[in-house]
Amino acid sequence: MEQRRADTIAEALEERIFDGTFADGDRLDEVRLAEQFGVSRTPFREALQRLARSGLVELIPRRGAFVRQPGPVELLELFEAMAEIEAVCGRLAASRISDAALAELHDANRKCQAAVTANDPDAYYRENERFHGVIYQQSGNGFLAAQAQALHRRLQPFRRQQLRLRGRMAQSMAEHEAIVTALEQGAPEAAANGLRGHVAIQGEKFHRLMANLRDAAE
Amino acid sequence: MEQRRADTIAEALEERIFDGTFADGDRLDEVRLAEQFGVSRTPFREALQRLARSGLVELIPRRGAFVRQPGPVELLELFEAMAEIEAVCGRLAASRISDAALAELHDANRKCQAAVTANDPDAYYRENERFHGVIYQQSGNGFLAAQAQALHRRLQPFRRQQLRLRGRMAQSMAEHEAIVTALEQGAPEAAANGLRGHVAIQGEKFHRLMANLRDAAE
DNA sequence: AAGTCTATTCTTGTATACAAAATAATTGAC
DNA sequence: GTCAATTATTTTGTATACAAGAATAGACTT
Structure with a gap:
């Protein structure tokens, strides 16, 4: 190496x-x-x-x-861009995804669920990352996939914070399920909307988290 | 400087x-x-x-x-990504665009049209670039706008080739008009679909152009 | 005492020097 | 004549040296 x-x-x-x-x-x-x-x-x-x-x-x-660390404004822009790019990957993946990839998504979700019940954030992260990575790949567009992966990585530390919020992991799991269903049915718009919402809500949660921290500091 | x-x-x-x-x-x-x-x-x-x-x-x-020059496959991926990112910019811009920006789009389109009738490809390019640049900006997301601009620049040389095709400039103009209308009406999906199609068709034209060149070379 | 100008110090930007690795060439064996 | 091995040459990677622009501190003026 x-x-x-x-x-x-x-x-x-x-x-x-x-x-x-x-x-x-x-x-x-x-x-x-x-x-x-x-x-x-x-x-x-x-x-x-x-x-x-x-x-x-x-x-x-x-x-x-x-x-150059991203400020609050840039961070919101990054979350929004992430949501939109994931949505694009989802839409493309809906008509291109392989059965093997669908199986892997199910597997990742199962292990995610197990991590939730076991209260194991690290495992949750690993599987969540796998889930999203598979969708990037299945967009069938290497450039988009690389772009999405890079953004995902860049936002990772900020996502980590907001995931501690009460009940977020369970809600996130439900969203994952809906996304897989859409992909399975080959429904592009449903997959896109599901992923957009799933990621965008993280941006909003993060936004609120930031606002709370700011208020508490006063 | x-x-x-x-x-x-x-x-x-x-x-x-x-x-x-x-x-x-x-x-x-x-x-x-x-x-x-x-x-x-x-x-x-x-x-x-x-x-x-x-x-x-x-x-x-x-x-x-x-x-590392992009090969045919990567080029198609880049065109597809460009189409999707422009679509995203368009959807966001539909609910954020300012009146001033709408006026600039109209102006760019007028000058584009003039360039078509005057058969002035350079002017057409300049105004076309302005048209798309305004939409990137009006997405209200600096990161996305920068990303779109970079991709646009990277694909410029390839776009240049395929624009010489018969009737493409006129068709392109009509698409521009439809896009502005959608933005004016604040119709996110119409704007997104219009832009996606407008850019994707360039990828397809390019694809066909490449195939023709390859066939001709045999 | 505040401000400005100047001299000193520090930091960046670039060129050169040298070591190690890869490529090319040459020699030798079969 | 072909292939292998060894030597020579090129080329990369890194360190160091030096020049020029910024930052800083000190002295001088008002």
Whole structure:
């Protein structure tokens, strides 16, 4: 699994940006961080260039690299985009999904349900991710699937928070079932609407969560 | 307009990849191209890292940077994704578009029509781009708009070819009109379907064009 | 004491130097 | 003559060196 250095560093930085180790606006000091990674500035800078493209860091000429965390507005936009893209995947998948994939969705749902009753959030996550991943794949469009996967990953930390809300896991399961049914029946609009709602509600929950936190802080 | 070097080089390379100067599989020689750009390998390599993220080049460790042009399959996927994302933008825009933006769409359509009668493809392009750009913006979702714009740009060269087909410009104009009407009436599904069809048909035309070229080559 | 100008320090951007890996070439064996 | 192995050459990856632009601190003026 030997990878080139710039890849590894970029991934490590990405991880730290996702998990919040680096806050919004933080300057990523080349010499300090390069040293911390045990490399010289050259490969570290190459990693920064990589991250710049996906908008995780902003490279200001002659100033340095600054972390760009999505603010509340951007976050809502990301959730909305996620909902819409999942809906698209669902609509396409409705007429393209294979029997094997349908079986895998059922399996994921079963294990999700088991995780709910066992109160095992980690297992729930794993299976939930599998569920959505299968739908991305079954859109039959590799580009869309990759796009959806990337967005999913980017929103993962924020989804994690709001899933702790009371009763959300059970509700989410019901939505999963409805989505599979739509896919099974080859109903494009039903699948699309189901997925859109399923993801959009996460954005709304997140929104409310944020508002509550803000109010509590006052 | 002084930009940092890596940006400039990345853009220049991107341009050459888009316009086909670099064919699929071409290796981008670091020393030769860096010299050609009048810089050392360091900033050139930084530019490569950037391009790697967007999938325009593939960086194979210890081997070099290779151009990745979309093949027929990937191209169809890109057209399909474009159609779906435009549809999403249209649906969102239907309930968010401003009067000013509607006026701009009308204006763009008028100028498009004028370009058709004047047989001025360049003007047609400019206005067509404006038309679609306004819809992206009016989706009210910056992330989606950026995504749509990027895809649009990437498919531009391929769209250019197929627009020469007989009668396509006139048909395209009629579709534009229908889309504006749907947006004016605040009809989300009509706007979405109109845009999806409008873009998807380009993919189909392109597909047929490719098939013809292939047949002719035999 | 506040503000500004200047000098110093720090940081970025780029070039070059060197090491390791991959490719090409040459030699030798069969 | 063909194939294999070894050597030579190219090319990538990384470190270091240096130049130029920002940030900072200090001195001088008002």
